[in-house]
Amino acid sequence: MRIGELSRETGVAIPTIKYYVREGLLPAGRLTSPNQASYDAGHVRRLRLIRGMIDVGGLSVSAVRDVLAAVDSPEESVHNVLGAAQEAITPRTTAAPEGMEEARRTVAELIRRRGWRVEPQNPSIEKLAVALATFRGIGHGDFEDVLDAYAEACERVAAADLAWAGRNAEVDGLVESVVVGTVLGDAVLSALRRLAHVEASARRFESLAEGAGGR
Amino acid sequence: MRIGELSRETGVAIPTIKYYVREGLLPAGRLTSPNQASYDAGHVRRLRLIRGMIDVGGLSVSAVRDVLAAVDSPEESVHNVLGAAQEAITPRTTAAPEGMEEARRTVAELIRRRGWRVEPQNPSIEKLAVALATFRGIGHGDFEDVLDAYAEACERVAAADLAWAGRNAEVDGLVESVVVGTVLGDAVLSALRRLAHVEASARRFESLAEGAGGR
Numbered sequence: 001m002r003i004g005e006l007s008r009e010t011g012v013a014i015p016t017i018k019y020y021v022r023e024g025l026l027p028a029g030r031l032t033s034p035n036q037a038s039y040d041a042g043h044v045r046r047l048r049l050i051r052g053m054i055d056v057g058g059l060s061v062s063a064v065r066d067v068l069a070a071v072d073s074p075e076e077s078v079h080n081v082l083g084a085a086q087e088a089i090t091p092r093t094t095a096a097p098e099g100m101e102e103a104r105r106t107v108a109e110l111i112r113r114r115g116w117r118v119e120p121q122n123p124s125i126e127k128l129a130v131a132l133a134t135f136r137g138i139g140h141g142d143f144e145d146v147l148d149a150y151a152e153a154c155e156r157v158a159a160a161d162l163a164w165a166g167r168n169a170e171v172d173g174l175v176e177s178v179v180v181g182t183v184l185g186d187a188v189l190s191a192l193r194r195l196a197h198v199e200a201s202a203r204r205f206e207s208l209a210e211g212a213g214g215r
Numbered sequence: 216m217r218i219g220e221l222s223r224e225t226g227v228a229i230p231t232i233k234y235y236v237r238e239g240l241l242p243a244g245r246l247t248s249p250n251q252a253s254y255d256a257g258h259v260r261r262l263r264l265i266r267g268m269i270d271v272g273g274l275s276v277s278a279v280r281d282v283l284a285a286v287d288s289p290e291e292s293v294h295n296v297l298g299a300a301q302e303a304i305t306p307r308t309t310a311a312p313e314g315m316e317e318a319r320r321t322v323a324e325l326i327r328r329r330g331w332r333v334e335p336q337n338p339s340i341e342k343l344a345v346a347l348a349t350f351r352g353i354g355h356g357d358f359e360d361v362l363d364a365y366a367e368a369c370e371r372v373a374a375a376d377l378a379w380a381g382r383n384a385e386v387d388g389l390v391e392s393v394v395v396g397t398v399l400g401d402a403v404l405s406a407l408r409r410l411a412h413v414e415a416s417a418r419r420f421e422s423l424a425e426g427a428g429g430r
Binding site for chain 2: 158
């Protein structure tokens with residue numbers, strides 16, 4: 001198909017498509033004449049993947065480039081590729097609130113308590129420590145009381161994620177499934193958590209009202 | 216304290232502090248002379264809150280302004296204020312991938328199945344539908360198989376969140392606790408999920424290796 005059809009099919013504007021090709025996110029079309037290129041179903045899928053990472057996952061264009069580089073060039077070891085993909089979708093934080101030392105100890109303690117085997121340089125450890133130090137800096141240090149409830153929920157989600165990615169391994173690569181599942185899955189989790197808040201809040205106010213009414 | 220001390224205390228540059236005051240995120244200091252203002256512990260705390268929303272929560276300056284407006288001016292009903300805060304921290308999505316009708320039906324079905332009492336116009340419904348339509352558009356429609364595992368995990372997290380926010384209600388407002396807990400909690404959840412992935416993956420590859428070794 002020509003670039004106009006690719007644009008209609010995906011809803012992505014032609015200048016944006018050209019920009020993604022220039023930036024190395026999307027492979028160039030096959031040249032059918034000096035001024036015309038032809039695109040295929042692979043381009044449609046890749047464009048939808050790029051838009052999903054940006055619109056749903058909130059990634060920057062350069063983060064998407066890093067993610068796709070990891071997806072496209074698998075090394076020998078699946079473990080290394082997964083590591084590179086995780087790095088790309090977890091940009092290193094530049095924030096350094098006060099109280100980072102204590103927050104890092106809290107994270108190390110949690111990881112030990114859960115028995116998680118993660119490398120000490122995993123970027124998510126620092127992200128988590130920044131979040132906890134921020135909570136503490138604004139007087140909400142007791143958020144740490146709910147950390148184990150969060151960790152337990154994440155263990156369940158991770159088990160479901162791994163089972164899903166395993167089933168998808170043959171379709172188009174385990175690494176892509178993991179990356180897509182992680183980035184889009186964060187958005188799904190965030191939306192579901194907000195919806196679950198509404199129900200939990202409704203239930204709590206209901207029971208308060210019942211208590212007040214003496215029923 | 217003077218603005219220089221406020222800057223040192225919070226790690227936020229002076230021009231940035233002035234920008235937040237101009238944009239209405241931070242109250243102006245108390246004027247002690249025509250050219251000098253004095254800031255207090257409330258400014259320190261508010262600045263840390265703003266930086267947390269931006270650096271950890273990934274919110275834009277205008278989203279933070281909306282959130283703080285909801286936090287600062289509680290109406291009569293807690294329920295309405297919570298709704299306004301949820302709106303502010305859940306920007307309406309502009310993405311419209313193909314297959315939205317089917318995705319919206321899947322979300323409605325999930326909400327019915329979980330028994331969640333949420334308004335049909337809740338912005339998280341549309342966000343969730345966009346994520347599901349994106350999964351489907353790139354050939355990962357079977358992600359819907361794990362939706363209930365995600366929803367169950369979110370019910371546990373929401374219960375922990377509500378209990379935590381309830382304990383914090385007296386300290387500095389239920390609404391602020393809910394907002395902070397939602398925005399920073401997303402970051403905590405995302406980091407913990409990535410760490411849990413590493414452990415789940417280690418466990419899976421270990422058991423595969425054991426199976427291959429016939430142990």
